[in-house]
Amino acid sequence: MLMHPxxxxVAVRIGPLAVHWYGLMYLVGFALFVxxxxxxxxxxxxxxxxxxxRDVEDMLFWGVLGVILGGRLGYVLFYKPLDYLADPLQIFAVWQGGMSFHGGLLxxxxxxxxxxxxxxxxxLQVMDFIAPCVPTGLAAGRIGNFINGELWGRVASPDLPWAMVFPGAGPLPRHPSQLYQAVLEGVLLFVLLWLYARQPRRxxxxxxxxxxxxxxxxFAAEYFREPDAHLGLLSLGLSMGQWLSLPMVLAGVVLWFWARRAAR
Known part of the structure; x- marks a missing residue:
């Protein structure tokens, strides 16, 4: 059993200016995209x-706007709509955290x-271009979550060699699900997509x-990630992240068959 460091x-403080690790990870993700x-x-x-x-740099600028606006609004709508409805000004308090990947994707x-x-x-040509360049940024974001000691995993067996106690998560060891996601949604997905996209595709x-x-x-990683405390598990014992991932899978399958049919 390990202890989170x-x-x-905050990575660097310069007078009143504080540079957070999570922000630096965003910059790493953007640099990797370019x-x-x-x-x-x-x-x-x-x-x-x-x-x-210059097309890459231009797309990055537009993509950053989409990530920030979509990620914040997605978190507001998917995870805490009633809280923000009661205090709409908190929507703009992005420094307090609260971003949704699925909202950022939209x-x-x-x-x-x-x-x-x-x-x-x-x-679709544009989306095909950026798809293999995105996962490394996702990996960087999850590493930022791990450094912050947030979005920890579910309780794990003390016998698990890499089970970890996180500050603020109680005394029980947990899965370092941030690292699971960094490896699965980041590194593994990048390798598979990059190899796949190197050859001409429909x-x-x-x-x-x-x-x-x-x-x-x-969907698989969510089984090791602690559900949001204010939501818990939803219908069928699935988390919000899993329910939001299902339409992605469905959309991907439909798009795949559409692409093959359109090419014929």
Missing amino acids: GWDP WLGRRRLRHEPYRSLGWQP GVLIALALWARRHGRPW LGEVSAAFLTGYGLLR
């Missing part, structure tokens, strides 16, 4: 279509749909692989 969530995106330009059909590095979809329309590019297939892969891996 209890790191200070680095991978420039290498993605070498893949077909983007190399033949003349995509440029925000990115909308933001990049606008970018695609503005630049005359097929939306329009929409890479996006479909991302939706299905993330949805399944997140």
Whole structure:
């Protein structure tokens, strides 16, 4: 049984300015997106279509807006709608935490749909481009959660060698589910998608692989993650994260068959 180090969530203090580890992990994720995106330009059909590095940087800007706005609004609507309805001004208190991946995903979809329309590019072509570049950013975010000692896992057996006691989570050992998610939704999903996307694929297939892969891996990881205290487990003993992942899997499967049919 291990003890969480209890790191200070603030990485650097410069006078009144405090730089948090979680914010730094966001920056790491954005930097990885640019680095991978420039290498993605070498893949077909983007190399033949003349995509440029400035396209990657431009998409990042729009994607960041989508992540922040969508992630915050998703958390408000999916996890604490009544709390924020009672005090709407708290919606803007983003420094207090509260972001939803599924909301952030919807925000990115909308933001990049606008970018695609503005630049005359097929939306699914844009989504196929960014899909393999996203998981490393997800891994960075989960590492940030681990450093902060938040979003810990469910109670684990003391015999589990990597079971960990987290500050604020009581004396019982728990699964370090943040690291599980970093490995599954981050590293593993990145490797699979990157290898898959290196070869020319039908329009929409890479996006479909991302939706299905993330949805399944997140669904599995949620069995080790402690449900949100104010929600607990919902219908059928599933967490909110699992219920939000099911539509992703369904959308991915539908998109996959649509892509194959459209290509024929």
